[in-house]
Amino acid sequence: xxDSDLDDLLRKSAPTxxxxxxxxxxxxxxxxxxxxAGATPLGQARPVHRRRWLAAAVAAGALALTGxxxxxxxxxxxxxxxxxxxxxxxxxxxxxxxxxxxxxxxxQCLAFIEYRNLDAAQRTALDQVxxxxxxxxxxxxxxxxxxxxxASPQAQNAAITEVVEQDLWRAxxxxxxxxxxxxxxxxxxxxxxxxxxxxxxxxxxxx
Amino acid sequence: MGSLKVTDHVQRLVExxxxxxxxYFLRRVxxxxxxxxxxxxxxxxxxxxxxxxxxxxxxxRMWMFGVARNVLSTHRRASGRRSALHERLREQLAExxxxxxxxxxxxxxxxxxxxxxxxxxxxMRLLFWDGxxxxxxxxxxxxxxxTVRSRTHRARQRMKQTLGAASLG
Numbered sequence: 001x002x003d004s005d006l007d008d009l010l011r012k013s014a015p016t017x018x019x020x021x022x023x024x025x026x027x028x029x030x031x032x033x034x035x036x037a038g039a040t041p042l043g044q045a046r047p048v049h050r051r052r053w054l055a056a057a058v059a060a061g062a063l064a065l066t067g068x069x070x071x072x073x074x075x076x077x078x079x080x081x082x083x084x085x086x087x088x089x090x091x092x093x094x095x096x097x098x099x100x101x102x103x104x105x106x107x108q109c110l111a112f113i114e115y116r117n118l119d120a121a122q123r124t125a126l127d128q129v130x131x132x133x134x135x136x137x138x139x140x141x142x143x144x145x146x147x148x149x150x151a152s153p154q155a156q157n158a159a160i161t162e163v164v165e166q167d168l169w170r171a172x173x174x175x176x177x178x179x180x181x182x183x184x185x186x187x188x189x190x191x192x193x194x195x196x197x198x199x200x201x202x203x204x205x206x207x
Numbered sequence: 208m209g210s211l212k213v214t215d216h217v218q219r220l221v222e223x224x225x226x227x228x229x230x231y232f233l234r235r236v237x238x239x240x241x242x243x244x245x246x247x248x249x250x251x252x253x254x255x256x257x258x259x260x261x262x263x264x265x266x267x268r269m270w271m272f273g274v275a276r277n278v279l280s281t282h283r284r285a286s287g288r289r290s291a292l293h294e295r296l297r298e299q300l301a302e303x304x305x306x307x308x309x310x311x312x313x314x315x316x317x318x319x320x321x322x323x324x325x326x327x328x329x330x331m332r333l334l335f336w337d338g339x340x341x342x343x344x345x346x347x348x349x350x351x352x353x354t355v356r357s358r359t360h361r362a363r364q365r366m367k368q369t370l371g372a373a374s375l376g
Contacts, residue, residue: 026225
């Protein structure tokens with residue numbers, strides 16, 4: 001065996017990801033750009049094992065919104081349709097997350113921060129987050145940055161949900177600096193987020 | 208260049224190199240799924256430091272692999288924090304994967320490589336698995352190019368001995 005033979009064997013022995021994994025790596029790189037494009041600085045991704053609240057009222061057929069009217073928490077069926085654990089609170093003002101999906105449907109969502117162990121002043125600070133002008137055009141901005149024009153409406157919504165939660169955490173942390181991310185703590189805790197979506201044709205981008 | 212063009216430029220560089228970064232981690236972790244964690248982490252770091260990314264494609268690639276090396280060296284598993292895509296990638300990496308060796312799985316070569324000193328292993332991986340030149344390996348590892356050459360020579364001799372002994376056995 002000469003050096004050339006060995007070099008050839010070495011090159012061929014390189015463990016290589018599957019084409020599926022390589023494709024996912026590219027998608028992940030696009031999603032990461034989307035995270036960066038959010039309203040607040042980049043941070044870490046979300047935990048896997050957490051609750052996600054999605055448009056319970058619409059799924060139950062209780063709602064058929066049309067047009068581009070303003071959505072309220074009530075219309076989207078947040079409370080009382082989506083229940084919370086006894087020690088968990090949720091912001092009362094939703095952040096509008098509106099975008100046109102790959103089926104050319106306008107999806108209108110409201111995003112809410114869920115928390116534990118906040119005092120009144122901290123709850124007020126979180127509610128004020130929702131009224132910030134930083135959220136103007138937010139949903140479409142995130143979708144554009146994700147650069148997933150060919151993804152299904154469901155995949156687009158899932159990707160947006162990921163980014164929204166990360167952005168809400170960072171916005172919440174800015175408003176309440178002592179807040180920690182989904183930990184067991186006696187202090188302020190960011191307990192996740194809820195995103196309720198609806199449009200004239202369905203929910204969460206689904207037909 | 209406007210900010211949108213700059214981010215598009217960065218996106219192209221990141222997208223071009225993401226598969227190679229994934230392969231870089233896959234070749235260096237004991238549990239294949241950990242490569243997903245590391246890729247996710249390095250992408251976040253790259254975007255956070257996008258302003259420092261060199262404009263030249265080759266230099267940008269070197270810069271990204273430098274970040275990857277730092278991420279690898281300080282890796283702390285954060286299994287509780289993963290996006291859906293991140294999870295999907297872990298599942299895909301958990302499935303069998305291999306090299307291009309049509310005559311075998313390359314395990315004998317990998318075993319011979321594993322018997323080298325750790326730094327020699329890394330020199331050979333960067334040269335033959337990740338496709339860097341000796342000068343680039345020297346820059347990435349922070350050592351003189353002559354040292355890379357001598358280590359490569361020594362590693363080749365030892366691997367040939369190991370593989371030769373294995374074929375005789």
